Amino acid sequence: MSDSDVHNDEGNAGALAAQLAQANERIAQMSEELDGLQVEQKLTHKLAAAGAIDLEAAVLVARARIDGKTEADVDKCVTQLRKEKAYLFGGPAQIATPRKTATAKDRVAHNQAALEQAAKKAARTGSRIDLQRYLNLRRSVM
Numbered sequence: 001m002s003d004s005d006v007h008n009d010e011g012n013a014g015a016l017a018a019q020l021a022q023a024n025e026r027i028a029q030m031s032e033e034l035d036g037l038q039v040e041q042k043l044t045h046k047l048a049a050a051g052a053i054d055l056e057a058a059v060l061v062a063r064a065r066i067d068g069k070t071e072a073d074v075d076k077c078v079t080q081l082r083k084e085k086a087y088l089f090g091g092p093a094q095i096a097t098p099r100k101t102a103t104a105k106d107r108v109a110h111n112q113a114a115l116e117q118a119a120k121k122a123a124r125t126g127s128r129i130d131l132q133r134y135l136n137l138r139r140s141v142m
Contacts, residue, residue: 039063039066039074040059040063042074043059043062043063043066043074043077043078044059046074046075046078047059047062047078047081050078050082050089051089051090052088052089052090053088053089053090054088057088058081058085058088058089061081061085061088062074062077062078062081065077065080065081111137111140111141112141114137115134115137115138115141118130118133118134118137118138119134119138121134122134
């Protein structure tokens, strides 16, 4: 072996070591990104199961709170977020109706009350006339 072969081998070894270091850094970076995506996916599933209305906003807030913590804190974060920011989560099922003004009656609530009364009366009396009235009301409301 000549001197040029020895210098050539040392140069190749240095280049290979640099490539190996770059590959290791890239692997570490990809691993961190994967962990972040897994945490975000768990948050999304947990928040969706908790009934989040605005899922994207809830994930952003929860992710900011969890940043740097372990995945075990996901459940705690979701329960705390549900307590502190209840407006991000759905409450009881509500019918989307316009809000009533001072002079207008809430027709949906009135119709619902009339429907319930007709159903109770039809069940109580067993009369065909009462049943027909209930079914007609139900058809007009729903």
